[in-house]
Amino acid sequence: MPLPKAELHLHVEGTLEPELAFALAARNGVELPYADTEELRKAYAFDDLQSFLNLYYELMAVLRTEQDFEDLADAYLERAAAQGVRHAEIFFDPQAHLARGVAMGTVVEGLWRALGRSEEKHGVSTRLIMCFLRDESADSALETLEAAKPYLDRIVGVGLDSAEVGHPPAEFRAVYEAAAALGLRRVAHAGEEGPPEYITEALDVLGVERVDHGLRCMEDPALVERLVRERVPLTLCPLSNVRLRAVDTLADHPLAAMLDAGLLCTVNSDDPAYFGGYAGDNFHAVRDALGLSEEHMRRLARNSFAASFLEDDEERRARYLSEVDAYEFGGR
Ligand SMILES: Nc1ncnc2[nH]cnc12
Numbered sequence: 631m632p633l634p635k636a637e638l639h640l641h642v643e644g645t646l647e648p649e650l651a652f653a654l655a656a657r658n659g660v661e662l663p664y665a666d667t668e669e670l671r672k673a674y675a676f677d678d679l680q681s682f683l684n685l686y687y688e689l690m691a692v693l694r695t696e697q698d699f700e701d702l703a704d705a706y707l708e709r710a711a712a713q714g715v716r717h718a719e720i721f722f723d724p725q726a727h728l729a730r731g732v733a734m735g736t737v738v739e740g741l742w743r744a745l746g747r748s749e750e751k752h753g754v755s756t757r758l759i760m761c762f763l764r765d766e767s768a769d770s771a772l773e774t775l776e777a778a779k780p781y782l783d784r785i786v787g788v789g790l791d792s793a794e795v796g797h798p799p800a801e802f803r804a805v806y807e808a809a810a811a812l813g814l815r816r817v818a819h820a821g822e823e824g825p826p827e828y829i830t831e832a833l834d835v836l837g838v839e840r841v842d843h844g845l846r847c848m849e850d851p852a853l854v855e856r857l858v859r860e861r862v863p864l865t866l867c868p869l870s871n872v873r874l875r876a877v878d879t880l881a882d883h884p885l886a887a888m889l890d891a892g893l894l895c896t897v898n899s900d901d902p903a904y905f906g907g908y909a910g911d912n913f914h915a916v917r918d919a920l921g922l923s924e925e926h927m928r929r930l931a932r933n934s935f936a937a938s939f940l941e942d943d944e945e946r947r948a949r950y951l952s953e954v955d956a957y958e959f960g961g962r
């Protein structure tokens with residue numbers, strides 16, 4: 631039995647496996663510029679975040695109907711459950727779909743068809759987080775929040791993703807203020823490729839409660855001290871960092887140093903179909919590459935539930951935490 635964990639950094643569009651991409655392309659009459667899944671997989675050699683994003687947005691062309699979004703989310707939840715994920719807070723990128731003429735309702739209702747029965751079917755509780763694309767304008771983000779208003783009972787919070795460098799968090803102050811006024815939780819990608827200052831801005835200007843990635847905080851000891859003091863969770867994605875070349879190899883990943891510094895680290899999969907592994911794969915990979923102890927692994931699992939947006943269901947959080955505490959390591 632795998633270690634119980636929560637996944638807090640997962641882009642649902644990044645769970646699109648090549649086989650499903652081709653199946654949806656056939657169902658929707660969409661032509662993909664790859665002969666087959668093997669040729670597509672060969673395109674998964676990335677130089678940086680942008681080279682990944684180009685493929686990530688290109689393949690979204692196959693997602694058109696509610697059924698497509700349901701099938702996508704359901705396939706993810708099944709895989710996640712098999713790797714010990716008990717709770718998943720799932721990002722989606724509405725602007726990437728609206729721009730292709732796919733309505734907000736199609737995306738949210740489709741995802742919800744899978745999320746709504748996830749507990750019963752997969753034993754995984756879920757939350758949905760809507761991300762704004764930071765390489766689109768601040769006005770576009772505000773329009774997206776407006777378009778989401780009929781669906782806010784299904785959306786727990788907002789995030790900020792896509793190309794980071796050159797798009798500092800402060801540009802999105804207004805939409806984060808509006809989201810906060812609507813009672814939405816706030817997270818943002820910061821310090822994946824961007825500088826430590828973006829992490830500080832995400833905290834101070836956007837009021838985020840968790841930082842997605844936050845890897846580059848390690849360049850600024852005063853920032854590390856603050857993140858420790860304020861117990862700001864970081865949703866790290868080790869296999870993603872290797873594939874997008876934020877670190878050279880997993881053995882160079884600062885996770886162990888970050889845990890030792892007292893940071894509230896969590897381990898997540900980001901875009902598992904593209905980066906070579908789901909949540910459990912990321913846990914195993916860091917354990918092996920960094921020689922993490924069982925107590926480190928238990929701490930990562932505890933952190934994932936502690937950092938999750940389960941304030942509306944503390945009983946459930948306590949149950950998950952006690953599952954972690956009772957977990958007996960044996961093999962993998
Ligand atoms: N790792 C990542 N960073 C920024 N935007 C993303 N969108 C999907 N994955 C992303």
Ligand SMILES: [Zn+2]
Nearest residue numbers: 641791819900
């Ligand atoms: Zn991400």
